Amino acid sequence: MTMSDIHALSGAYALDSVDDIERATFERHLRECDTCAQEVRELQATVARLADESATPPPPGLRAEVLRQISQTPQLTNGQAARVSRSQAAQVTRWRRYAAVSVAAAVAAIAVGAGTWAVSEARVRDARDQLAAERRNASDMQRVLAAPDARVLTGPGRDGGSVTLVMSRSQDAAVAMLGGMPDVGDKTYQLWLITGNQAQSQGIVGNGVTAGAMIVRGLGSADTFGVTVEKPGGAQQPDLTQLIRTLSLS
Structure with missing residues (x-):
């Protein structure tokens, strides 16, 4: 695993989405890399905030939409994987996982924020516009990360x-x-x-x-x-x- 591979594990590690070998390698790296340690702390704090049961519940349907976006993340087929190097395929896989996490966190943050706003037509419209933008971003990111020429x-x-x-x-x-x-x-x-x-x-x-x-x-x-x-x-x-x-x- 290269140094750039290790740095790319911050998001997955914060969400407990690494295997045992990646976890052991990354935890050794964390003891020596202040930058990654800070990234992990901030990502874990964000995840904890979004998971806080005391937070105002998001509007109906937003959580389902986040889960749907993640579940539809395209995967590289065997034929596609053969067209990229082994190291690039590993990096793209980690990036796909990281991008799904980033998009899900962004959409969830919008949902939490929308739940705390006073109900008004303008603010609801703004929230919908933001969510629509996040959906477009998620879709475009997924296509890039799954592309055979990535x-x-x-x-x-x-x-x-x-x-x-x-x-x-x-x-x-x-x-x-x-x-x-x-x-x-x-x-x-x-x-x-x-x-x-x-x-x-x-x-x-x-x-x-x-x-x-x-x-x-x-x-x-x-x-x-x-x-x-x-x-x-x-x-x-x-x-x-x-x-x-x-x-x-x-």
Whole structure:
């Protein structure tokens, strides 16, 4: 198991979804990796909060929808698995499991939040819109992770943490994750697809990110994926002096 494989186990370990060998290996790693230890603590706290019986019950049907999304996660067939390397197949499997966890937690968080809101048409509509967006993200992530041409790209961040991308040209999309990224004060992390000298923003993510999967759509002819630190709200073009990591898509 490579170092990138071990780091990718944080989400599965927090939800007790690892086998005995993975558990023993990861627990040894936890004693030496503060970043992974912090990720596990935060993920376990989130899971505990969502499982708290004292929390306001979510609206009817949302829990069933979360379970349905997870149950329908596509699996690689034997023919598909033969078209990727053994190590890549293992990484994609872990990413599929992690993405399902991330999507389920996000949808469940919406459900818990919706249950605590005062009943109003506007807020119910907002909750439905958010849930619809999460469903679209879940579906797109699942297609990328199950694609026969899925590739796993990863590298360390400039100042710590890691940037990982699972990309599929056939799906024209990718799943991105920033892990253990350092706090950048009042600034934000921004994702980019770069074609030659042209960069297109793929959105911003919160400060001090430790976990979370994000869908990146419309790879097109992009040859590079990049992450920068930008001013609050993001920028129209990347500040190359604040480049955290680039990953070649070719």
